[in-house]
Amino acid sequence: QLQLQESGPGLVKPSETLSLTCTVHGGSMSSSIYYWGWIRQPPGKGLEWIGNVYYIGTTYYSPSLKSRVTISVDTSKSQISLKLNSVTAADSAIYYCVRLVALTGTPYFDSWGQGTLVTVSS
């Protein structure tokens, strides 16, 4: 059974770079129908898509975050990573690692990690 596990610092200082890793257990990252990505949720608020990466490294980012975000994949380690630079308190959120199923013109996220809380504070 597929499991996604996020890891990384829970506290980041303002203006620094948020870095998270997601390790994929129980499934291949190299299937042609899957993308891998990140979604975040500020405490008490809704869900926000950050971006996706295909196993060959092609990336897609939210227009609102594109200038600050980098998502990469390492299939040899079954990992994807997220880097968000120049963070502010508004970037404090639970960050979820997700798998995207791209079979039709409207893909969907079918698997989610448990999420990791990142707080931006000095």
Next chain:
Amino acid sequence: SYELTQPPSVSVSPGQTARITCSGDALSKKYAHWYQQKSGQAPVLVIYEDNKRPSGIPERFSGSSSGTMASLTISGAQVEDEADYYCYSTDSGGNHVFGGGTKLTVV
């Protein structure tokens, strides 16, 4: 930017039918998917591609779509169905968009 609009809250009594709507211009051409998020937990997919139910999701959950509106229906809502529900789709540019979420109360 593209938006999906949901009611902030819906309240039903146990055993009643709960219906949560999601409106968006692109829904006439794109599928809607629905997620359930219970307090302190990660979201779970309950309906995909407008009306398909993933394995393990109870039959009381169903979905439909007409024009620019999609709906999630819970027939015979249970207390354990209390949660936030989010619709999700993509816009014409391939950006992934979530609705603002609907808090379902079953009491």
